[in-house]
Amino acid sequence: MSLSDRPLTPSRKIIGLLENEGVEWWRSLGSKEFAPLLFFGKMEPGKLSNGSYACFSNHKNTENKRAFLSQSQAKHGLQNFSFYQAPETMGNINGAFYMPHHHYSSQHSLSPERIINHKLLGSIPESVTIVEVGPRDGLQNEKEIVPTAVKVELIKMLVSSGLPVVEATSFVSPKWIPQLADAKDVVSAIQGIVGSRCPVLTPNLKGFEAAVSAGAKEVAIFAAASESFSQSNINCSIKDSLARYRDVALAASNLSIPIRGYISCVVGCPVEGAIPPSQVVYVAQELLNMGCTEISLGDTIGVGTPGTVIPMLQAVLEVVPIEKLAVHFHDTYGQALSNILISLQMGIRTIDSSVSGLGGCPYAKGASGNVATEDVVYMLNGLGVKTNVDLRKLIYCLQTLSTGVFVKCNGIVKNMLVVGRMVVFMALLHSILAIYCHL
Numbered sequence: 001m002s003l004s005d006r007p008l009t010p011s012r013k014i015i016g017l018l019e020n021e022g023v024e025w026w027r028s029l030g031s032k033e034f035a036p037l038l039f040f041g042k043m044e045p046g047k048l049s050n051g052s053y054a055c056f057s058n059h060k061n062t063e064n065k066r067a068f069l070s071q072s073q074a075k076h077g078l079q080n081f082s083f084y085q086a087p088e089t090m091g092n093i094n095g096a097f098y099m100p101h102h103h104y105s106s107q108h109s110l111s112p113e114r115i116i117n118h119k120l121l122g123s124i125p126e127s128v129t130i131v132e133v134g135p136r137d138g139l140q141n142e143k144e145i146v147p148t149a150v151k152v153e154l155i156k157m158l159v160s161s162g163l164p165v166v167e168a169t170s171f172v173s174p175k176w177i178p179q180l181a182d183a184k185d186v187v188s189a190i191q192g193i194v195g196s197r198c199p200v201l202t203p204n205l206k207g208f209e210a211a212v213s214a215g216a217k218e219v220a221i222f223a224a225a226s227e228s229f230s231q232s233n234i235n236c237s238i239k240d241s242l243a244r245y246r247d248v249a250l251a252a253s254n255l256s257i258p259i260r261g262y263i264s265c266v267v268g269c270p271v272e273g274a275i276p277p278s279q280v281v282y283v284a285q286e287l288l289n290m291g292c293t294e295i296s297l298g299d300t301i302g303v304g305t306p307g308t309v310i311p312m313l314q315a316v317l318e319v320v321p322i323e324k325l326a327v328h329f330h331d332t333y334g335q336a337l338s339n340i341l342i343s344l345q346m347g348i349r350t351i352d353s354s355v356s357g358l359g360g361c362p363y364a365k366g367a368s369g370n371v372a373t374e375d376v377v378y379m380l381n382g383l384g385v386k387t388n389v390d391l392r393k394l395i396y397c398l399q400t401l402s403t404g405v406f407v408k409c410n411g412i413v414k415n416m417l418v419v420g421r422m423v424v425f426m427a428l429l430h431s432i433l434a435i436y437c438h439l
């Protein structure tokens, strides 16, 4: 679950209108606290009962102030409320979202000096590189195929939020992953992008050559620490995969193309269960030897806890320099942030994540999405760690995902491109409710 999906809780209770005029008006009613709020789903008046006021306003509405509701009004007035809509936001959903103009701001109460000297925080790096994997890891897992133009738009929005690396797609067999069959078009369309690196996955030389001719400047190969997972994911043994990857790595090195190496199932496999750190170490050493510039350790099915992740990281750190390591956690059991925190405490500076927690793994049934990028950024902001990511822009991207372009529903992003379809549905629902209430 990402920030945007969470229900209102007492700790997230304050609802504010973020236009100055509205805030002043609200203040005059006695409210002292303001915070941006974002939520999805139908809003229940009861959840607004926080001793404050619920306020919704359409910025274009000259009757702006009347759109504010007092708490008691809110209880009765929400079925047809107008809501704040940022000028740049598309869509209109009855009770669906509230666009914040402000950052979510997580704060810390320690000065930089105190953080450095703190016994638990002192080893956390000053800055972290976030590798956004949503367009690849997220979209490869969607049941419906997302149109190329939408993918490209998503990548551009992610880049514009300041993410330094946005993994764009995979040059894999379209028979295996039809969702990414348009890899060539996606890569061609993002050629003008500046400011972020956009690597792509390549499972073999065929994929590597296609990626390079489409314009890819960085690639990633993906091995596994589990024999069964290697078979189901890339249809060969670990040993054979490493042989294939040596060819790719050599070709990449000849063209001075940086190559990242993934290792899947670093703590657990859907078939084999617990994976011993020694298996991860073996694959990591091989990837390093063939020239990988970075190694990303994937808890593919999200079963790791600090109890398994720490020994695995300690073992890998014996062979891979820390600056070459990245971590890639899925959030099946809500352990991703704790695993990231301990990775940071161990000095790791590269974190993979996926906007809105998109993802899963086509070959690991039940694996939930990657840790949500917005949650990672929120935590890092709170720790005073620099990421270069503008959380407001990221949230805007996420909202576009959830409203104009996709609708997120029970953890699955369904490609809708159907603001229209949705609005019609909502209008119908609204009419039915109105008739029902009238009767």
Ligand SMILES: CC(C)(COP(=O)([O-])OP(=O)([O-])OC[C@H]1O[C@@H](n2cnc3c(N)ncnc32)[C@H](O)[C@@H]1OP(=O)([O-])[O-])[C@@H](O)C(=O)NCCC(=O)NCCSC(=O)C[C@@](C)(O)CC(=O)[O-]
Pocket: 137, 140, 170, 171, 172, 173, 174, 175, 176, 177, 201, 203, 204, 206, 207, 208, 222, 233, 234, 235, 262, 263, 264, 265, 298, 299, 300, 328, 361, 362
């Ligand atoms: C590896 C293969 C290709 C082997 O697939 P295969 O069927 O064993 O290979 P093949 O060499 O026998 O080829 C079969 C067909 O695929 C074609 N082919 C072969 N290679 C390519 C290519 N590169 N691009 C396009 N087409 C390709 C090839 O030309 C042939 O076409 P046909 O003659 O039948 O018409 C296949 O198993 C595959 O594509 N697997 C992809 C699996 C995948 O993408 N998994 C998800 C990514 S990994 C992941 O998500 C984990 C990660 C990274 O996020 C970290 C974590 O969380 O753990």
